Amino acid sequence: xxxxxxxxxxxxxxxxxxxxxxxxxxxxxxxxxxxxxxxxxxxxxxxxxxxxxxxxxxxxxxxxxxxxxxxxxxxxxxxxxxxxxxxxxxxxxxxxxxxxxxxxxxxxxxxxxxxxxxxxxxxxxxxxxxxxxxxxxxxxxxxxxxxxxxxxxxxxxxxxxxxxxxxxxxxxxxxxxxxxxxxxxxxxxxxxxxxxxxxxxxxxxxxxxxxxxxxxxxxxxxxxxxxxxxxxxxxxxxxxxxxxxxxxxxxxxxxxxxxxxxxxxxxxxxxxxxxxxxxxxxxxxxxxxxxxxxxxxxxxxxxxxxxxxxxxxxxxxxxxxxxxxxxxxxxxxxxxxxx
Amino acid sequence: xxxxxxxxxxxxxxxxxxxxxxxxxxxxxxxxxxxxxxxxxxxxxxxxxxxxxxxxxxxxxxxxxxxxxxxxxxxxxxxxxxxxxxxxxxxxxxxxxxxxxxxxxxxxxxxxxxxxxxxxxxxxxxxxxxxxxxxxxxxxxxxxxxxxxxxxxxxxxxxxxxxxxxxxxxxxxxxxxxxxxxxxxxxxxxxxxxxxxxxxxxxxxxxxxxxxxxxxxxxxxxxxxxxxxxxxxxxxxxxxxxxxxxxxxxxxxxxxxxxxxxxxxxxxxxxxxxxxxxxxxxxxxxxxxxxxxxxxxxxxxxxxxx
Numbered sequence: 001x002x003x004x005x006x007x008x009x010x011x012x013x014x015x016x017x018x019x020x021x022x023x024x025x026x027x028x029x030x031x032x033x034x035x036x037x038x039x040x041x042x043x044x045x046x047x048x049x050x051x052x053x054x055x056x057x058x059x060x061x062x063x064x065x066x067x068x069x070x071x072x073x074x075x076x077x078x079x080x081x082x083x084x085x086x087x088x089x090x091x092x093x094x095x096x097x098x099x100x101x102x103x104x105x106x107x108x109x110x111x112x113x114x115x116x117x118x119x120x121x122x123x124x125x126x127x128x129x130x131x132x133x134x135x136x137x138x139x140x141x142x143x144x145x146x147x148x149x150x151x152x153x154x155x156x157x158x159x160x161x162x163x164x165x166x167x168x169x170x171x172x173x174x175x176x177x178x179x180x181x182x183x184x185x186x187x188x189x190x191x192x193x194x195x196x197x198x199x200x201x202x203x204x205x206x207x208x209x210x211x212x213x214x215x216x217x218x219x220x221x222x223x224x225x226x227x228x229x230x231x232x233x234x235x236x237x238x239x240x241x242x243x244x245x246x247x248x249x250x251x252x253x254x255x256x257x258x259x260x261x262x263x264x265x266x267x268x269x270x271x272x273x274x275x276x277x278x279x280x281x282x283x284x285x286x287x288x289x290x291x292x293x294x295x296x297x298x299x300x301x302x303x304x305x306x307x308x309x310x311x312x313x314x315x316x317x318x319x320x321x322x323x324x325x326x327x328x329x330x331x332x333x334x335x336x337x338x339x
Numbered sequence: 340x341x342x343x344x345x346x347x348x349x350x351x352x353x354x355x356x357x358x359x360x361x362x363x364x365x366x367x368x369x370x371x372x373x374x375x376x377x378x379x380x381x382x383x384x385x386x387x388x389x390x391x392x393x394x395x396x397x398x399x400x401x402x403x404x405x406x407x408x409x410x411x412x413x414x415x416x417x418x419x420x421x422x423x424x425x426x427x428x429x430x431x432x433x434x435x436x437x438x439x440x441x442x443x444x445x446x447x448x449x450x451x452x453x454x455x456x457x458x459x460x461x462x463x464x465x466x467x468x469x470x471x472x473x474x475x476x477x478x479x480x481x482x483x484x485x486x487x488x489x490x491x492x493x494x495x496x497x498x499x500x501x502x503x504x505x506x507x508x509x510x511x512x513x514x515x516x517x518x519x520x521x522x523x524x525x526x527x528x529x530x531x532x533x534x535x536x537x538x539x540x541x542x543x544x545x546x547x548x549x550x551x552x553x554x555x556x557x558x559x560x561x562x563x564x565x566x567x568x569x570x571x572x573x574x575x576x577x578x579x580x581x582x583x584x585x586x587x588x589x590x591x592x593x594x595x596x597x598x599x600x601x602x603x604x605x606x607x608x609x610x611x612x613x614x615x616x617x618x619x620x621x622x623x624x625x626x627x628x629x630x631x632x633x634x635x636x637x638x639x640x641x642x643x644x645x
């Protein structure tokens with residue numbers, strides 16, 4: 001019975017993270033796969049979304065639910081306030097869902113602003129300048145999160161209201177289902193996006209910038225639009241991750257939130273949404289199993305096994321780049337209406 | 340006029356600028372020869388720092404004696420990156436973005452290996468390998484720390500040697516020729532693969548040198564290079580990504596702006612600004628790209644042509 005429930009939780013967790021990464025990878029696919037923007041700073045917007053949740057959700061919930069927090073410090077007495085909010089959500093599911101939606105909308109707005117902020121300097125320049133700017137900005141929000149305590153409580157982080165508190169025993173099932181649902185929505189959206197005239201311009205910008213410009217398309221504006229859409233989605237990813245784990249710490253590292261998405265997109269097939277989702281499924285399942293069974297290796301090697309993970313995953317990316325740069329499922333030419 | 344910065348701060352700023360210049364000049368050189376921003380440069384610096392730390396703490400030698408070893412190892416690892424990863428991709432006509440992600444992947448591999456090595460040092464040799472420093476091993480002349488004197492001497496030597504190599508030797512001239520126009524250089528019989536290898540070796544070696552100075556100057560960790568990644572790319576861009584000597588200028592301007600700026604701001608606004616220091620290179624990078632994407636070199640060249 002116990003092993004069964006552990007297995008159940010493992011599968012739920014796998015599904016939740018598969019969906020979280022699918023959303024993030026679709027965001028990268030909109031930016032890199034469709035438009036050719038080398039976003040090496042995905043982690044910037046992911047952290048932005050998570051910090052939005054960390055900063056806003058407690059304050060917003062206390063305000064909307066009119067919970068008395070006079071005399072309490074929002075950071076120091078974080079645990080007390082969050083448990084008060086959770087008690088309200090536990091009795092009224094509507095409040096939980098409302099908070100979830102409001103916070104996600106805010107995260108998307110913040111994502112759009114952050115995306116504009118960090119791409120504006122380089123969006124008119126060549127792709128390598130964009131890549132440098134993205135990489136340089138990447139982990140900066142951690143610095144701010146650590147230094148500015150009011151944001152997410154400094155290095156130890158803050159707890160976040162559990163918007164699924166109403167599901168009590170089925171909390172993980174409810175949260176996973178919500179995330180899967182949002183991932184499906186975003187998948188449908190990016191499939192729709194690529195079929196619109198706008199999506200065709202994005203691909204034109206990627207394939208031949210000069211030709212796109214010759215047809216009167218403002219290349220920089222289309223790039224910026226793709227970055228903003230992608231940043232909003234990345235920010236929603238961060239927000240969902242924060243809500244799912246019910247806490248936010250300023251520890252968003254490039255490896256997990258930029259490098260792994262790149263690996264999964266390259267593996268699945270650049271510019272192919274379905275391929276990206278399948279790449280995510282294949283990679284993340286293997287990755288999760290490796291983490292789960294890595295204790296088997298502990299003691300055999302004279303270092304922490306997590307570094308072996310880094311080495312192997314880095315080598316995997318290099319091998320994919322050298323031997324199969326088009327990914328497992330390459331982009332198919334889209335059918336055009338004949339005139 | 341109040342003296343806002345002490346001489347100590349100025350000295351620190353100069354040392355930091357030298358270290359940044361060693362890293363920035365490598366980035367610029369590689370960008371010029373291979374047309375790719377090398378994101379693994381930070382890992383090369385960390386590697387240099389750990390080479391020095393292990394040699395000094397295991398063999399008990401003077402940290403500066405490890406300079407040639409760091410140069411060699413940094414250069415060889417950079418050659419590995421070029422030969423095993425980038426060259427096959429270049430032959431398959433990979434895009435710049437693909438090359439960039441490959442250098443990022445190499446950085447992940449290298450940082451995994453460095454971390455594993457740090458664990459190995461801790462478990463096998465029982466010496467701490469994280470948040471360590473060699474400042475106490477440094478010498479002093481006239482109450483000036485050795486790292487300050489060494490970094491100034493090294494940077495002067497590097498500029499002179501680089502100038503002599505690039506302007507006075509056949510090898511350097513063919514390197515410059517292949518920077519300017521690879522196909523044309525090949526047609527007159529220059530082996531461009533060899534000149535590329537040379538540029539990767541020099542750039543990696545200089546990153547190793549910069550890394551060697553780190554443990555003598557400050558505390559190092561397995562992510563020490565990554566702390567400076569924004570600063571080194573900013574320095575390189577500020578100097579103009581295509582201008583070799585611009586990287587030195589960029590390194591010094593950014594080093595001064597970062598250290599003196601933080602000190603001056605903390606004295607005028609309060610000490611709370613100190614943790615925000617990493618924001619400074621980002622602001623300078625953004626402004627540079629908005630005003631003159633080709634860096635200071637771009638501004639100077641424009642003046643000259645008018």
